[in-house]
Amino acid sequence: xxxxxxxxxxxxxxxxxxxxxxxxxxxxxxxxxxxxxxxxxxxxxxxxxxxxxxxxxxxxxxxxxxxxxxxxxxxxxxxxxxxxxxxxxxxxxxxxxxxxxxxxxxxxxxxxxxxxxxxxxxxxxxxxxxxxxxxxx
Amino acid sequence: xxxxxxxxxxxxxxxxxxxxxxxxxxxxxxxxxxxxxxxxxxxxxxxxxxxxxxxxxxxxxxxxxxxxxxxxxxxxxxxxxxxxxxxxxxxxxxxxxxxxxxxxxxxxxxxxxxxxxxxxxxxxxxxxxxxxxxxxxxxxxxxxxxxxxxxxxxxxxxxxxxxxxxxxxxxxxxxxxxxxxxxxxxxxxxxxxxxxxxxxxxxxxxxxxxxxxxxxxxxxxxxxxxxxxxxxxxxxxxxxxxxxxxxxxxxxxxxxxxxxxxxxxxxxxxxxxxxxxxxxxxxxxxxxxxxxxxxxxxxxxxxxxxxxxxxxxxxxxxxxxxxxxxxxxxxxxxxxxxxxxxxxxxxxxxxxxxxxxxxxxx
Numbered sequence: 001x002x003x004x005x006x007x008x009x010x011x012x013x014x015x016x017x018x019x020x021x022x023x024x025x026x027x028x029x030x031x032x033x034x035x036x037x038x039x040x041x042x043x044x045x046x047x048x049x050x051x052x053x054x055x056x057x058x059x060x061x062x063x064x065x066x067x068x069x070x071x072x073x074x075x076x077x078x079x080x081x082x083x084x085x086x087x088x089x090x091x092x093x094x095x096x097x098x099x100x101x102x103x104x105x106x107x108x109x110x111x112x113x114x115x116x117x118x119x120x121x122x123x124x125x126x127x128x129x130x131x132x133x134x135x136x137x
Numbered sequence: 138x139x140x141x142x143x144x145x146x147x148x149x150x151x152x153x154x155x156x157x158x159x160x161x162x163x164x165x166x167x168x169x170x171x172x173x174x175x176x177x178x179x180x181x182x183x184x185x186x187x188x189x190x191x192x193x194x195x196x197x198x199x200x201x202x203x204x205x206x207x208x209x210x211x212x213x214x215x216x217x218x219x220x221x222x223x224x225x226x227x228x229x230x231x232x233x234x235x236x237x238x239x240x241x242x243x244x245x246x247x248x249x250x251x252x253x254x255x256x257x258x259x260x261x262x263x264x265x266x267x268x269x270x271x272x273x274x275x276x277x278x279x280x281x282x283x284x285x286x287x288x289x290x291x292x293x294x295x296x297x298x299x300x301x302x303x304x305x306x307x308x309x310x311x312x313x314x315x316x317x318x319x320x321x322x323x324x325x326x327x328x329x330x331x332x333x334x335x336x337x338x339x340x341x342x343x344x345x346x347x348x349x350x351x352x353x354x355x356x357x358x359x360x361x362x363x364x365x366x367x368x369x370x371x372x373x374x375x376x377x378x379x380x381x382x383x384x385x386x387x388x389x390x391x392x393x394x395x396x397x398x399x400x401x402x403x404x405x406x407x408x409x410x411x412x413x414x415x416x417x418x419x420x421x422x423x424x425x426x427x428x429x430x431x432x433x434x435x436x437x438x439x440x441x442x443x444x445x446x447x448x449x450x451x452x453x454x455x456x457x458x459x460x461x462x463x464x465x466x467x468x469x470x471x472x473x474x475x476x477x478x479x480x481x482x483x484x485x486x487x488x489x490x491x492x493x494x495x496x497x498x499x
Contacts, residue, residue, distance in 0.1 A: 012289050012292075012293070014289070014290065014292075014293035015289065015292055015293050015296070017293070018292075018293050018296035018297055018300065019296070021300055021305060022296070022300065025300065025305050026303075086288070087332070087392075090392050091348040091390070091391075091392060107292055108288075108291070108292040108295050108296065108328065109296070110296075110299055111296045111299050111300050111303070112299050112300070112303040
């Protein structure tokens with residue numbers, strides 16, 4: 001799937017800025033921003049992205065709950081979600097994948113390789129789902 | 138001389154057992170095989186068993202058969218762990234011991250005792266350490282909050298430096314690149330220090346949560362080796378891993394096991410002379426797996442082989458670090474019910490070994 005627009009959901013303004021630059025500079029993508037889960041749901045509806053990068057730890061509604069709601073909405077369900085999480089939360093985020101996210105990225109991320117890692121996740125997800133469409137006997 | 142001492146001891150007007158029974162500390166004596174020879178009343182009260190169910194019983198059997206998770210069993214389990222460290226004069230550790238009624242801390246001290254000519258064994262003391270435990274809890278809380286708060290700005294500093302060095306602002310003068318490079322190295326070091334501080338505060342406050350899965354140790358080793366490839370190249374050291382045949386799966390926390398291996402491996406790399414080799418040996422024990430990381434570095438003097446696992450201990454001339462890496466490794470491995478130790482001779486390299494039990498059959 002071709003990515004044009006990424007919705008970045010992160011509550012820390014500085015990290016949001018660095019990630020935004022990184023996605024524009026290295027990914028060549030258009031980036032829209034949300035500072036929390038509620039804003040994410042709103043943005044996803046009004047300005048539909050091709051991919052959502054979702055921080056796990058946020059005040060009000062955390063990333064997991066946000067993901068649950070995205071996947072529970074038939075009009076938003078198809079948008080791929082990738083979690084952003086701290087290294088210490090890695091075990092937790094693996095469980096969060098059951099909510100329907102296609103992968104996760106570890107913070108602190110390297111902004112020079114973030115876009116490449118996202119492409120890798122998208123590709124392996126594509127490979128996995130095309131395998132799923134051709135069930136082997 | 139000895140005779141007269143013995144005489145004066147036995148001529149105490151009261152029974153030594155009575156004195157021990159009046160202590161609030163728990164006192165336990167075992168033989169060298171960890172069979173319990175004596176317990177005072179404080180231990181009996183806490184374990185809640187009559188003496189005949191304790192005396193002559195192996196410490197591990199007592200824990201396995203009689204001690205519930207929430208009782209004295211946790212303490213005795215720790216005592217057993219302490220005894221699995223290389224023999225020393227005196228080992229002690231403090232643990233939280235919270236019951237429904239009270240939050241307490243207990244310090245367990247294990248020391249060998251000798252009674253010539255033949256009998257010998259271990260003396261275990263269980264002492265109340267609540268005041269120091271509470272102060273440490275406050276310290277851990279502070280360290281944990283402070284480190285969390287420091288991590289976020291650190292992430293944006295690091296990211297910004299990487300973007301600048303990566304050409305986001307166009308080509309930079311060589312001087313700027315050099316200074317930014319220095320800053321990035323320093324930030325990376327700070328991030329590692331903060332992570333170590335967070336880990337140690339979690340470990341000490343008993344908040345380190347492990348997520349156990351059945352896994353193959355070699356996968357963790359392969360991942361650690363990949364993550365250290367650049368460091369190995371920078372030090373001109375090669376890493377070779379030798380698997381000792383078929384290995385049983387282990388029950389472990391993947392991230393934490395990787396962290397231990399990465400820590401041992403990066404230490405080995407940092408202390409290795411250029412053009413040498415670091416070897417990783419993986420051995421199948423009957424009931425577990427042993428991993429050994431062997432380097433050809435300067436080695437460690439025998440009197441420091443245990444001290445290097447202490448908090449903040451740093452060898453003279455050691456590479457800069459938090460002084461917490463091995464302390465964290467030991468705590469993590471012990472939480473896997475395993476053990477970790479070092480062997481070395483000055484001038485002949487060092488070997489760090491750890492063993493963790495195999496996963497039970499599915």
